[in-house]
Amino acid sequence: MQSVQIKSALISVYYKDRLEPLIELLKKNNVTIYSTGGTQAFLEEQGAEVVAVEDLTNYPSIFGGRVKTLHPKVFGGILHRRDNDSDLSERAQYEIPPIDLVIVDLYPFEETVASGASEADIIEKIDIGGISLIRAAAKNFKDVLIVSSREQYDEVVTLLQEKNGSTDLEDRRRFAAKAFDMSSHYDTHIFNYMNGGSEEQPFKQSIREATPLRYGENPHQKGTFYGKLDELFEQLNGKQLSYNNLVDVDAAVALAAEFEEPVVAILKHTNACGCATGETIKEAYLAALSSDPVSAFGGVIIANRTIDLAAAEELNKLFFEVLIAPAFDIDALELLKTKKNRILLKQNEVEMPKKQFKTLLNGVIEQDKDLATETEADFKTVTKREPTAEEKKALVFAAKVCKHTKSNTIVLATDKMMFSSGVGQTSRVDALRQAIEKANSFGFDLSKTVMASDAFFPFPDCVEIADKAGIKAVVQPGGSIKDQDSIAYCDAHNMAMVMTGVRHFKH
Numbered sequence: 001m002q003s004v005q006i007k008s009a010l011i012s013v014y015y016k017d018r019l020e021p022l023i024e025l026l027k028k029n030n031v032t033i034y035s036t037g038g039t040q041a042f043l044e045e046q047g048a049e050v051v052a053v054e055d056l057t058n059y060p061s062i063f064g065g066r067v068k069t070l071h072p073k074v075f076g077g078i079l080h081r082r083d084n085d086s087d088l089s090e091r092a093q094y095e096i097p098p099i100d101l102v103i104v105d106l107y108p109f110e111e112t113v114a115s116g117a118s119e120a121d122i123i124e125k126i127d128i129g130g131i132s133l134i135r136a137a138a139k140n141f142k143d144v145l146i147v148s149s150r151e152q153y154d155e156v157v158t159l160l161q162e163k164n165g166s167t168d169l170e171d172r173r174r175f176a177a178k179a180f181d182m183s184s185h186y187d188t189h190i191f192n193y194m195n196g197g198s199e200e201q202p203f204k205q206s207i208r209e210a211t212p213l214r215y216g217e218n219p220h221q222k223g224t225f226y227g228k229l230d231e232l233f234e235q236l237n238g239k240q241l242s243y244n245n246l247v248d249v250d251a252a253v254a255l256a257a258e259f260e261e262p263v264v265a266i267l268k269h270t271n272a273c274g275c276a277t278g279e280t281i282k283e284a285y286l287a288a289l290s291s292d293p294v295s296a297f298g299g300v301i302i303a304n305r306t307i308d309l310a311a312a313e314e315l316n317k318l319f320f321e322v323l324i325a326p327a328f329d330i331d332a333l334e335l336l337k338t339k340k341n342r343i344l345l346k347q348n349e350v351e352m353p354k355k356q357f358k359t360l361l362n363g364v365i366e367q368d369k370d371l372a373t374e375t376e377a378d379f380k381t382v383t384k385r386e387p388t389a390e391e392k393k394a395l396v397f398a399a400k401v402c403k404h405t406k407s408n409t410i411v412l413a414t415d416k417m418m419f420s421s422g423v424g425q426t427s428r429v430d431a432l433r434q435a436i437e438k439a440n441s442f443g444f445d446l447s448k449t450v451m452a453s454d455a456f457f458p459f460p461d462c463v464e465i466a467d468k469a470g471i472k473a474v475v476q477p478g479g480s481i482k483d484q485d486s487i488a489y490c491d492a493h494n495m496a497m498v499m500t501g502v503r504h505f506k507h
């Protein structure tokens with residue numbers, strides 16, 4: 001158990017709020033309080049009796065506060081081993097009073113960087129004394145309790161009330177672990193700032209916010225999301241998100257971000273089974289649904305405009321897992337909330353990371369996100385026939401959806417909606433055949449569509465199959481040594497083909 005009665009405390013905090021109940025308790029327990037300048041002033045306002053650190057060290061705070069607690073009288077008081085005779089005799093020799101409790105709230109480094117402050121201001125917010133106090137007290141958890149965050153004040157008050165002002169070894173060890181979590185997180189942010197996104201340096205991440213998920217990829221697997229999910233979404237209704245929900249939500253958010261005009265996409269297993277633009281969200285939704293109403297069942301839906309009642313009435317007819325939108329009208333929300341499990345996410349405007357990571361083998365792989373999107377200006381016509389203006393718009397639309405579909409993929413679309421796609425196939429021909437068969441099965445007229453391919457055609461077979469299905473315009477990256485064979489086929493059959501030079505594999 002190794003119970004330690006707290007008789008003395010050092011308090012040095014940047015933000016002074018939330019401290020009051022803890023101070024009241026320390027006062028009540030007659031704890032001797034040592035403190036630094038600003039904190040001392042605050043504590044005295046609360047009616048606490050405080051010994052200034054300067055009086056303990058017999059040394060002033062110097063260099064604008066860069067050195068104030070960094071002194072053997074402070075660190076000796078924390079670090080000496082209470083069961084070590086030599087430490088105890090040195091402590092007596094140098095007249096070092098013991099410190100049983102350390103409370104620190106570090107300089108707000110992360111916040112200062114996020115605020116766009118100057119380099120000089122940021123550097124001043126690298127806490128030295130505070131982080132050293134945290135490390136010292138956490139190292140000596142056998143004898144000392146370390147409180148390294150404002151989030152812990154309530155817990156400490158409860159603990160000290162329950163145990164009459166003392167703590168047990170397991171309490172102190174738990175707080176020490178939290179302290180090293182705090183210090184390593186703090187230093188990771190300093191590293192990332194100093195490193196400035198250098199390609200050379202090892203990658204470091206420290207994410208403290210964790211959201212437990214309903215389950216992992218399957219119900220027997222546990223799952224957790226690490227990150228600030230609450231910043232991005234407000235969950236307005238529905239059950240707890242699952243791992244697969246989030247994977248699909250991620251894909252949905254990336255696809256919808258490609259469009260300025262009102263768009264609705266319906267996703268299953270990260271692929272769009274419907275995607276359409278329209279004058280209104282209702283119109284876009286109905287068109288997206290018509291691509292494949294069978295697959296839409298249980299899907300994840302995203303809209304980039306407010307869900308109004310007209311759209312909600314249509315959406316309400318479908319069983320879906322998640323609906324994401326930037327806003328919901330009150331009457332629309334009321335209607336959609338009638339199904340209690342339905343997950344409704346209000347999406348906030350948050351800048352998304354430009355890198356992505358994935359665990360793999362015994363490590364992690366990292367890459368830049370695929371942020372390249374081709375417009376008409378990126379099209380290089382390689383056939384005799386130039387695509388018509390309408391075909392060009394359709395090629396842009398098809399290419400956007402294609403980029404967000406698992407490879408190998410072929411997307412068949414007009415300028416306003418995806419008709420069908422072939423997804424995640426091991427050959428491009430299979431992807432095309434799947435797309436054609438699907439479009440035919442839902443009665444689409446393929447002579448109205450264009451074709452987008454995520455990677456080049458190694459042979460002319462794809463353009464030939466497309467031509468025979470009635471498709472007359474194609475967008476693809478190009479780059480095959482046999483590009484000319486596909487071009488020649490198109491020229492011989494009045495097809496238009498553009499190349500973008502940008503491949504969009506998605507694994």
Ligand SMILES: NC(=O)c1ncn([C@@H]2O[C@H](COP(=O)(O)O)[C@@H](O)[C@H]2O)c1NC=O
Nearest residue numbers: 014036037038039066068069070128129130
């Ligand atoms: N330099 C030091 O010796 C030192 N000791 C403690 N601090 C920090 O000073 C802050 C509190 O200062 P004040 O009580 O003066 O408002 C805390 O955030 C604490 O982490 C220090 N400041 C920075 O390193």
